[in-house]
Every structure is written in structure tokens, then in C-alpha cells.
Amino acid sequence: MTPSEREAFQTAFMAWYDEHRRDLPWRQNQEPYRVWLSEIMLQQTQVQTVIPYYERFLATFPTVEDLSAAPEELLLKTWEGLGYYSRARNLQKAAKQVVDDYQGKWPQTSAELEKLAGIGPYTAGAIASICFGEVVPAIDGNAFRVFSRLLKIDADIVNPKNRSIFYDAILPLIPKDRPGDFNQAVMDFGSQVCTAKNPTVGDTELAPFFRSYQDGTLLDYPVKTKKAKPKPVALFAVVIESEEGFLFQKRPSTGLLANLTTYPLVMAEDLQDGESELLMPEEQMTRIEAYFKEAYGLTLAHLKPVPVKPVTHVFTHLKWTITLLSATIAKDSDLAFFPGEWYSKAALAEIAMPTVQKKMAQRFDSL
Template structure:
């Protein structure tokens, strides 16, 4: 196993003739095997940018229908900048990580207001836009504007760590510069955008994490780790910490007007999205006390009364299996409770409203809320 100390072993450096041969072979592979994707129909930066943001944390085949629907709803960056947030989130619904959608709109407004509708054309300027990091900036700058700059994502880490035997830990953000410096000389001056897209395709189709088929391609002689049988030792990556477990309770409150949903706070997880009222027992129950189920319900009733001036009626467990939902750093386990309210209760202190079945169809609902709704329907 290679060392994780980035200073121990320097990446292999290709000679000029090796670089030229690699570029020729790599671009020839791409010209034959490139994926036909809707955002590759042209190099319009709005289309490329949208695809790159959607592809964060989401697979290509999943993204395509969302991408096409989003473009149909917001055909230009001006349309996106002017969109109502509710429509934006509804159009994004199902992709998760809603901060991506909000940052899309923030960046669109920056382009319209600060750049007079004209896209910045360098990776440095692109990184000044909301939600655009080094990878996305490199992708847009190279594909749309021909800047010779790497676009370093998981595919690039995997391909070039194996190609050049780079043993720097890719979980350490400081080591990105090592990859940047190693990749930059390999990018053909006349096809930087195609090169970065070739890395995406080669990494996802050939140089995969578990079952790479590099040896079946003409590129095998260039891969130093393939030549010495260490291909699967790269990339070097320390393990992530497991998501922290958090227990919650979702309170399904019903009346003749429908179901009561709350709008989440404007910051934090699921910001501004709509869910059942969610309670974190650890925040409202006394510490170091063993409580009966009835006592826990009493504390929840008191919480609703003191926080929202709402008196829950017939608060009770559903006895359904809890819903488990994992975010990047948190693992929610949600117990479902039920209660009733009179339809004309004063909701002045509650951040939400009643929703009928039809009204729910028009609201952007996060995946965890859809899981909760599916679970309650089994009751």
C-alpha cells in the first residue's frame, strides 16, 4: 500500500514525448467512446454549469430528466435569476441537497446584476459565483472558453493517481494542488474542454473504483500503477467518519383542512423546505431521566404549547417502523406520532399552514418528507 504522506513519493513525471503520446491516445479514446449527453450539444455556459451542479452527488442517468425539465422551465440564466423560490425548489424536487438549487439562483443573479448578463470566462472569475468551486470553475472555463485548466473531481483523482502513482491522500484538501500541478502539463492546448470531459468519461466507464478495465484499452501502457500491478491501491483516501446518529419525532397533525406542515428555518438542513413538524427529543427532554412513553408525549405537548401556542389533541404513537434518512454527516431516525387539531386553531406562532392533498402536489418536498408520507400511508 502506498504511503499517505504526500511528501514521500513524488508523482511520476512524463517526458515530453510521453505526454504527446498520452494526449494523442487519450483524445482518440474519447473521440470513439464519448458519451452523448444533452449538455454536450453545445458549449453554452448556462447548460454546462447547470449540468455540473446537478451532477454533484447525483448519477448521470438520474440527472438527465431533471436537467431537461429544469431547462424547459428556466431556459436562460435570466429566467433562473427571476424565478420564484417555490417554483425553483419544486423544479429541483427529487435531486436533494437543495442548497445547490439556491446557489444556482444566487449565481444567476450575480451574472445578471454584477456581470451584466455576461459569463466570466476564467476559472478564477467563475469561482466568485455562488456555489462554484474549483472543479466546476475548471469545467466551465475549459469546456466553454478554452482555458487550459484541470477540472479535478473524483474521476480525476482516480484516473491521475493511477496514471502517475500519486499517493497523496485525496481526502486532504491541501493535496488538491499536487494533482493540479501534475495534471496541468498533460492538458492539450487545443482541446482542454474535451480533455476534461474525457477524464469524466474514462473515470466513470473504464477507470472505475472497483472493477477498472484500464488493461483492455490502448492507454494501459501509460498507467504506471497498472504496469506494476498496484492499480487498485490508488487513489489513497482516508475513511470518512460515519454520520452522527440523531433521533427525531415527526408529528403528523390532521384536521378537516388537511395536514399541518411547517416551513423549515432559512438556515441549516432542509432550509426553507416543507415537512411535518420535527422535534428533536434531546432538545426538549430532561437529561439523565428515564421517562415513560406517556411522559415523553407530555413533554412534546408542552413543547407545542410553549413554542407555537398550539394544544395538540390525542397525541399518540403510530407504532410504525421509524424512517431512517442519511445526510452526509447526520443519520436521522424518525419516529412517527399522530395528533389532531381543530381546523380553526390560531397558527400565528406556527411557521407553516394546512395543506390539502391537492395543495401538497404543488409544494417542493424533500426526500425525507416523502419517506415519512409513504410510511404513514401504510398505517
């Protein structure tokens, strides 16, 4: 754009935002703790879904000091339902960094903010511009979509190396007196008008600025290579009961669902001797019994399939298909080698449950 075109675009774009900006709870002020919390929650999650979680989380942990000192179980329980629990753990790591390394005062530049756990270039740009007035882009999916269509940038947005192309293109467009509002305008315009499907750019006064709209190629942007399909993974979940209640497993401290509680899970591939071996149902039961005996020293009784459909759950790169089984063990069984404990139904209501576990419990309870 020429300098006069940039100025005209800035004026029109900020006028659009002033008229159409969303009234969101984290926009009530520019306190960095509130802005940071909202940005982390909005990763992978829609705005309307986030709002009640945001308000509950803020009520539980009103300050960065409260979050820093929170017990992990309370943190995960408060986060429950938002998924991607590594985000919650990184929230607390970053909170501890702010309290311990920065004496409770937030870094004020995007470069310094990126040193905090879980904060990448987009989140750093959003916080720095909104809270501290730094003239820096906040480049997420909305920004890629808006500016690829505005300027007909045909760089593949899946390639991380191409982010610098967008950074360099967007930076001159940011008004120096309203960088935070500009980045929030991009968020709102991208999610409400310049949407992936059925965009309504042509109904706004910004249409003349969008080069792809002018030549009818709006939907050709952004250029994006297709993601690989999530890898299918087959598992068994064993619902184990005794007079003590239900036996739940605490997941390992690293990997998917780290430190969260689920029914004991066994990957189907761990039951196989050969890569292409096809096991009959009876053989599967025998090998699962042997697995529990060898791994945990537990003797399963009455192991059988639960007559319900398997549970499916998609992570970013994996698609789990989980077959539910039921079994019992003696209530005095030695759990010394089992990473979990017995829970009554009442006790289960007090611990953080990942979404996939909720799906399994609902499927089991539907019997």
C-alpha cells in the same frame, strides 16, 4: 512523464474519448448556462438520474435570465428530488450575479467563475475549459482516481491541501487545443473504465501509461482516509390533522432543509432534561405535548405513535431516525406562533417536498 510520453498519452487518451464519449444533452453545445447547470446537478448525483431533471429544469428556465427572475417556490419545486437544496439556491444566486454584475455575460476564466455562488475550483475549471478553452484542470473524484493511478500519486485526496499536487501533475497533460474535451474525457474514463471497483483499464490501449496498472497496484489508488460516520440524530415527526387538512411546518431559512416544508419535527434531545436521560414512551408523549404548547401555543389531542417502522434518512454528516406520531388539533387553533400552515392533499402536490418528507408521507400512507 517525459515530453514524448505526455504527447503519446494525450494522443491515446483523446482517441479513446473520440471513440467512447457519452452522448449527453449538455454536450450538444458549449453554451455556459447549460454546462454550468449540468455540473451543479451532477454534484452528489449520478448522470442517468440527472438527465430528466436537467431537461425539465432547462425547459422551465431556458436562460440564465429566466432562472434569475424565478420565484423561489417554482425553483425548489422544479429541483425537487435532486436533494441538497442549497445547490438550487446557489444556482439562483449565481444567475443573479451573472445578470446583475456581468450584464448577462458569463465570466470566461476559472478564477472569475469562482466568484459566483456555489462554484468551486472543479466547476470553474469545467466551465472555463469546456466553454472558453482555458487550459485548466477540472479536478473531481474521477480526476483524483484517474491521475493517482496513472502517475502513482499517493497524496491523501481527502486533504484539501493535496489538491495542488494533482493540479500541478495534471496541467502539463492537458492538450492546449482541446482542454474541454480532455476534462470531459477524464469524466467519462473515470466513470466508465477507471472505476472505484472493478476497473477495466487493462482492456484499453491506455493500460501501458498507467504506472499502477503496470506494477499491479491499481486498486491501491487513490489514497483516501475514511470519512467519519454520519452522526445519529433521533427525531419525532408529528402528523397533525384537522378538517383543514394536514399541518405542515416551514423549516428555518438556514440549516438543513432550509425553507422547505415537512411534518412538524421535534429533536429527541430537545425533550430531555439530562444528557443521558432515557424517556419512557408515555413520558415522550407528555413532553411533546408540552413542547408544542410552549413553542407554538398549540394543544395536541390524541397524540400517539404511528404503528410503522421509523424513517431513516442520511445526510452528508447526519443520519436521521424519525419516529412518526399522529395527533389532532382544533381546526380554529391559532397558528400565529407556528411556522407553517394547513395543506390539503391537493395543495401538497404543488409545493417542493424534500426526499425525507416524501419518505415520511409514504410511510404514513402505508397504514
